[in-house]
Amino acid sequence: MRTCAPVLTLVLLGPFLAGSACAQLIGTPDFSDHTIPTSQVADPASNGWALVDISALVIALGLATYLALVSRSRKHLFLLTLACLAYFGFFREGCVCPIGATQNVALAMADASYVLPITVIVFFLLPLVFTLFFGRTFCAAVCPLGAVQELVAVRHVRVPRWLDQSLGLVPYIYLGAAVILAATGTAFIICRYDPFVAMFRLNGTAPMLIFGGSLLLVGVFVGRPYCRYLCPYGAVLRVLSRFSKWHARITPSECINCRLCEDACPYGAIETPTVPLSRDESRRERRHFVWALALVPVWVIGGVGLGSQLGEPLARWNPDVLLAEQLTAEQFGLAVETTDATEAFRSAGREPREAYLVADKLQRRSRTLACWLGAWVGLVVAIKLVQLSLRRQRDDHVANRSGCVACGRCFRYCPVELVRLGVISDVSERVTEEQP
């Protein structure tokens, strides 16, 4: 199997290289009688496809939930993963997806004139509702981004818990930035930096292709790196899943603490029983917890301070601000050449002052929102530190409710499950007496 890794490395890059071929435009003929066609506005997407998409999502979520929680069939979950990858990924080309829909919702909440399609609302809300009741069954088999990573996760390496915990902060920060940038109409960065959409569409820019290819290569060894350390929608699902009413379990009934499943999860989501602490250790833990709690406001205020420095750079992501800057630079001879945007602006008979006005409003709004973003980052870090100081007593091997994606990989490790399936008649066939 190890010899397959280099092969995988090569073959995984292939589609991306191929995809870059299609991202070019060529001019119309100069010296022929060819009539240049007038630009056509694409027809709006039909409601029929919207209904099909929503139906597919509902069915896929329902099936995933049933397979993860009731029938506990890893095999069928995997087949569903392939089907969802084929439909939501390659056939529907990764759009609409709940991850990107987060930005549409953020923009709609900030801008009343922005119309939110029903498909987007459903795609954003439905996985949240399912997660609140059944855990991350959307991640298990429905999400095409998760599916493509699930497919390549063949040789997992355990990420140290401390690293896993700290990198787990990134999706929340990414979520905050994405919401702020979307709400200001600046950019939909989740879509812009979607690592796998280029593969789904067999098309994309070189940076996108390299980013996606690299993530898949990492994903061969580190399970679902995008889901765990980047996905902003996953960050929301993690929180909701923590409070879910039902959740996928390692064992169908009672854990016998055989420890066979300890290394089963490539996503580091299996929690082992805790060891009782001495009195001194308990006191120290409590002290750390109190300190972490007391420092929450400090982190938030520090975050606001950091965010206050971000207003101007954040505003410069906005094309309208860049346009105003470019117009000014051209006006005073600081820019050697004009850009398509400034040419178009002038051709429309508009005055640069209009652009300054828009840039001014955006800059002022960015300053405020950047402080909110800073506060959010501070809060996220503070909560993480509190969480790491909080010790929960566990007697069994359990799936971490926020980290578990309900993929079902751990099922077959559990002797109790094997007994349920009739593979073995008694757990003693798998658990020797030497084991605890």
Added chain:
Amino acid sequence: MRFTPSYRSIVWTAIVTGVFSVMVGSCLVFALDAPWRKLPLEELRFLTLKAELESDAGNERLQQELRDLDVDIRSRYFRQQQFIKRGAYLLTGGVIATLMLVRWSNNVKWQAPDPKRLVTPQGWETRQNQLGKIAAVILVLALTAVVLVYHFSSRQPALSRMIEIPATEQPDTGVDNLQPALAPVLVPTQAEIFANWPRFRGPLGSGFAAFDDIPQTWSSTTGEGILWKSPVDLPGVSSPVVWQKRIFLTGASALKREVYCFDTDSGDLIWTRSVAVRDGTPAETDVEETTGFAAPTPATDGQRVYAIFASGDLVAFDFDGNELWSRAFGPLDNPYGHASSLATYRDRVIVQLDQGNGDDHKSRLLALQGATGKPVWEVQREVPASWATPVVIEFEDPPRIITAANPWVIANAADDGRELWRAECLSGDVGPSPIYVDGVVYLANDGACVAAIKDGGRGDVTKSHVLWKAEYGLPDICSPLVTEELLLLVPSSGGLASYDRQTGSEEPLWEQDLDVMLMASPSLVGNHVYLIGENGRSWVVKPHETGFDQVSENDLAEPCLSCPAFQPGRIYIRGKQHLYCIGNR
């Protein structure tokens, strides 16, 4: 371990599909890099034909050839696109098949783990949580560093500061209300600066004029070469500065200060503005007679003109003569009278206010906002009064301001005033200004030395960056001038002295007398040096390794202590009573 035949067959199939995928991938990589993937408009043959047709528009054979080639290239291009697309599908299928087979083989050989190897050590979770906290904090610190670097780096480029919109509340509607509050800050480009004469001794303060057709002969007695001359009401030794069609000049007496704006074409006085005495400024200022009350040369950034007087009054006017702001720095503790000229950096005005004895913390260097006069930064200088003018080097990174005073030559960052380096070279009363040429700072001062200092380094660079020093032919007022090979000095005894600018030497290469004292620093146009004596006689000379050849001798018929200003085809010289325009057109 003995694998079942089914496992072997799966692995072999996976290898076959993997190899197939690699082969398809290789073909695609080759196809992506192939020369025939060039876009039709980039084909050399196509471009050549197109160029030929442009020079021979009616050639039907060329037109037909071009049409055929166009169709051929496009057909090939789209065939290739189709090839790549099919290849991409094949490759995707191959990759998926390989992955599925790999997973299948994993399943076939799967065995339950041996838990004995998975013992969790005591206290593992506590340690991991502690490490997790540290890692989270490090992550946040790294993020903070990135944010700060991004923030400050995005502030540096010129474009990022182009739109400086005041924090005052602006109405959301009403575009007409935007001006001037939303007007962008105007910063002169380097090209604009070098096309004008915006400060003492020109764009870099080096006395170098990169203009053509500069006259070499003139005479105010015969009127030869004099395009116009205009009277200047108040005396002063400040030099003219020029921006496009306007010449700015200052004049002052003990009780009166004025700023003048002349028209370059006619010499007409466009406006005169009196500068009022500010509160706290004594009615009279003690100055040495030669220095006078208007020794500092004004400076302009193309939008505003800034002037300072011996009284310490600094004032800014727009080009229409409207006073924008003023600041009173006086009274200045200066035994001869304040003479350091102003300089500008982007939209800021730079003021070198050296005064006192060096121990009384009176000396400072300031950068003020050109639009408002509010200080951007200010640094204290532990130096006594000096009369030199700062040099602003905008194109270095970071942009820097170089100043000279007893005993330090100091480089400060132009953006925030922080000190970059300093070298100890000077002593006594420092009048000549430093110049900066090709990364080397040259300066000279009577009673100290002439020195060449390599720009760069940090802290005290006296021992590491002083390239050479010498002690003869030193000036007390005139600033140095550099030609392609020589460093020229106007010694306090008069005449002209020369050193090899690269290597220096113990004594000057040569020293020639001119029989008259010079107060105006020399200027360089091409390989000709312009020298103006205090009696108004002037010379254009061509220096070389053994001396100089006189090209012309001219007269102004009135004393002159100011440096000339240049524009293409013109020289502006301030005499004791008149402003002269010398030119060929």
